[in-house]
Amino acid sequence: MNDSTAVTVLRYGHRPGRDDRVTTHVGLTARALGADRVVFPDNASGSAETVRSVTDRFGGPFRVECRGDQQGFVREWDGAIAHLTMYGEPIQDVVGSVRDRAVDGDPLLVVVGGEKVPWALYEQATVNVAVTNQPHSEIAGLAVFLDALFEGRELDREWVDADRRVVPEATGKTVVDADDAP
Ligand code: SAM
Secondary structure, eight states: OOTTEEEEEEEEETTTTTTTTHHHHHHHHHTTTSSSSSEEEEGGGGHHHHHHHHHHOOSSSSSEEEOHHHHHHHHHOSSSSEEEEEEEEEHHHHHHHHHHHHHHOOEEEEEESSOOOOHHHHHHEEEEEESSSSSOHHHHHHHHHHHTTTGGGGGGOOSSSSSEEOOSSSSEEEEEEGGGGG
């Protein structure tokens, strides 16, 4: 897969209060596991601020946006759409074809729901992708999908414009100024 391929994650729907933590973690997971951008609904501005703050401290590139019209965003998307849903086709059967389209430079939109998503989304999606056909979580589904999409290469990515860097250790919690990093 072309490393410059743009992968956007769309958080479809957000219930303020109830979904705050999960929506934030959708954004943090998108950033950590190789997506280029997350788009939140307008009513999730607190989650957007948290993910921006993490990006400022720990690096990017990663963009965070809020949009009011999630349906319009999907309708106007010019590229492939992978909608993650327990009702979809098994990820192991379809992720290769999603990757092949991306190799050709097609931007990819990955959609994860919160509350029930509208039926139109199932029809607008290029592919409805199931990470098992069991109910679980948008965070887990997104993590497994991105890891399969990038075939694990996202784990070795380099971060730029970071203020801080974690020093990997067997034991301990060491964070240093990025400028002091070896
Ligand atoms: N009850 C909601 C519905 O019927 O649409 C689903 C809520 S679920 C907690 C929230 C999101 O998690 C879903 O919209 C989907 O994106 C993701 N999700 C849950 N289980 C999944 C699975 N097995 N595979 C892929 N995504 C999944």
